[in-house]
Amino acid sequence: MNQPLLRTPLYDLHLELGARMVPFAGYDMPVQYPAGVMAEHLHTRASAGLFDVSHMGQVRVRARSGQVADAARALEALVPADIVALKPGRQRYALFTTEDGGISDDLMVANMGDWLLLVVNAACKDADFAHVNAALADSCTVEMLSDRALIAVQGPAAEAAVASLNPKAAAMRFMDVAGLDLAGVPCIVSRSGYTGEDGYEIGMDNAAASTVARALLAQPGVAPAGLGARDSLRLEAGLCLYGSDIDLTTTPVEGALEWSIQKSRKPGGARAGGYPGARIVADQLADGATRRRVGLRAEGRAPVRGGAELFADEAGQIPAGRVTSGAFGPSAGGPVAMGYVPTHLATPGTRLFAGVRGRFLPVQVAALPFVAPTFRR
Amino acid sequence: MTVYYTKEHEWLRVEGDVAVVGITAHAANELGELVFAEARDPGTTVEQGDSVAVVESVKAASDIYAPVTGDVLAFNDALGDDAALVNRDPEGEGWIVRMTVADASQLEGLMDHATYTALVG
Numbered sequence: 270m271n272q273p274l275l276r277t278p279l280y281d282l283h284l285e286l287g288a289r290m291v292p293f294a295g296y297d298m299p300v301q302y303p304a305g306v307m308a309e310h311l312h313t314r315a316s317a318g319l320f321d322v323s324h325m326g327q328v329r330v331r332a333r334s335g336q337v338a339d340a341a342r343a344l345e346a347l348v349p350a351d352i353v354a355l356k357p358g359r360q361r362y363a364l365f366t367t368e369d370g371g372i373s374d375d376l377m378v379a380n381m382g383d384w385l386l387l388v389v390n391a392a393c394k395d396a397d398f399a400h401v402n403a404a405l406a407d408s409c410t411v412e413m414l415s416d417r418a419l420i421a422v423q424g425p426a427a428e429a430a431v432a433s434l435n436p437k438a439a440a441m442r443f444m445d446v447a448g449l450d451l452a453g454v455p456c457i458v459s460r461s462g463y464t465g466e467d468g469y470e471i472g473m474d475n476a477a478a479s480t481v482a483r484a485l486l487a488q489p490g491v492a493p494a495g496l497g498a499r500d501s502l503r504l505e506a507g508l509c510l511y512g513s514d515i516d517l518t519t520t521p522v523e524g525a526l527e528w529s530i531q532k533s534r535k536p537g538g539a540r541a542g543g544y545p546g547a548r549i550v551a552d553q554l555a556d557g558a559t560r561r562r563v564g565l566r567a568e569g570r571a572p573v574r575g576g577a578e579l580f581a582d583e584a585g586q587i588p589a590g591r592v593t594s595g596a597f598g599p600s601a602g603g604p605v606a607m608g609y610v611p612t613h614l615a616t617p618g619t620r621l622f623a624g625v626r627g628r629f630l631p632v633q634v635a636a637l638p639f640v641a642p643t644f645r646r
Numbered sequence: 647m648t649v650y651y652t653k654e655h656e657w658l659r660v661e662g663d664v665a666v667v668g669i670t671a672h673a674a675n676e677l678g679e680l681v682f683a684e685a686r687d688p689g690t691t692v693e694q695g696d697s698v699a700v701v702e703s704v705k706a707a708s709d710i711y712a713p714v715t716g717d718v719l720a721f722n723d724a725l726g727d728d729a730a731l732v733n734r735d736p737e738g739e740g741w742i743v744r745m746t747v748a749d750a751s752q753l754e755g756l757m758d759h760a761t762y763t764a765l766v767g
Binding site for chain 2: 501
């Protein structure tokens with residue numbers, strides 16, 4: 270990689286806050302601040318963490334007809350989620366699927382009234398943009414909003430912090446989206462996140478990002494948190510990291526993401542199928558898949574990391590899948606992981622063994638999430 | 647008693663042919679709060695540069711390399727329940743492993759305190 274690293278508009282703020290910067294998806298990003306991953310994680314669950322997620326892709330899809338319903342219908346050709354029924358001011362989780370039933374990215378889709386806002390993973394954003402543009406160009410204009418920043422404020426103190434900049438934020442429910450002025454800056458605010466905590470994700474022009482971030486950091490209980498804490502928080506919340514827990518080789522059913530396919534898009538629904546790989550997904554919805562993403566809790570103290578092989582027996586003779594994400598969960602109080610196991614071994618409580626440094630450590634299949642979410646539904 | 651340092655940010659305190667090995671305050675600070683530590687079993691012979699122990703933070707596992715060739719004598723059991731002791735007292739109570747020094751001439755290739763301090767600034 271000889272490409273110079275990109276910087277978000279909050280780069281100077283990160284340095285000012287003493288962040289340790291690391292390359293991530295082509296960006297120079299804060300992995301942690303002086304408090305450290307453990308403290309930032311626990312602070313987010315106890316109070317509020319502020320995350321720079323400006324590296325993520327924001328894409329505007331607008332129907333040439335001017336009708337958002339036409340953009341929604343067009344997008345349903347790429348994702349199995351119900352976008353047509355998504356009301357203005359609401360967002361939902363979706364997957365881009367492939368012809369063989371794999372997942373090429375996961376994303377959020379928001380109905381902004383007369384257009385759709387897609388928020389996609391940083392590492393996938395150029396491919397996603399090309400994919401959406403190629404498929405929808407006849408009926409829609411598709412635009413990468415590269416002049417937009419994105420800040421997440423997550424945790425129990427997030428509501429008071431954001432509401433102190435605009436009281437209307439307090440009335441929003443989980444997955445609501447609204448245009449709100451914060452600190453005099455026009456923002457797109459959604460009540461959502463990637464930590465399992467109540468909180469907000471806030472988009473604004475790059476030029477105003479620092480103003481909003483500083484105004485939020487000035488609120489009681491808000492402290493910066495880096496990508497390290499973001500990863501352990503999302504893992505405890507049972508949320509997938511694209512490229513680790515889901516990818517081109519995993520289907521929505523294998524990934525235990527059936528909940529992201531609403532009834533209208535399932536077999537027998539009003540707009541069943543019609544997305545890439547729909548037949549494979551429909552078959553798996555009916556018959557199940559041969560493997561499934563599960564939570565895993567280690568019985569001991571040794572963290573079991575992504576890449577560790579799983580076995581059904583203590584001697585490590587009978588392969589039983591692979592760990593895709595693992596860390597010490599600061600709030601779970603022990604090692605937590607996710608991975609794929611044969612479906613007959615996917616029941617919570619099933620005892621498996623993870624290969625770690627030549628030994629086979631006992632782990633138990635566990636229900637996800639590891640930490641109960643605190644969303645304001 | 648002499649204390650030596652490696653460029654992998656380990657220290658070893660040598661008394662006779664036995665060394666106590668740990669990581670420096672600089673390394674402990676870089677790794678962040680540790681949540682787990684373990685060493686190779688007592689009696690294991692490790693070559694200089696082999697992994698002799700592992701320390702883990704929330705995010706990552708890091709090998710501790712044997713600064714010299716020798717046999718593992720003991721792991722610091724206090725770290726079993728409290729790996730963060732390494733962060734609190736990296737060059738004292740937070741030692742990681744005790745091992746023999748098979749070949750004292752290997753110590754000549756290591757750094758003294760002043761040289762190491764200059765290295766990490």
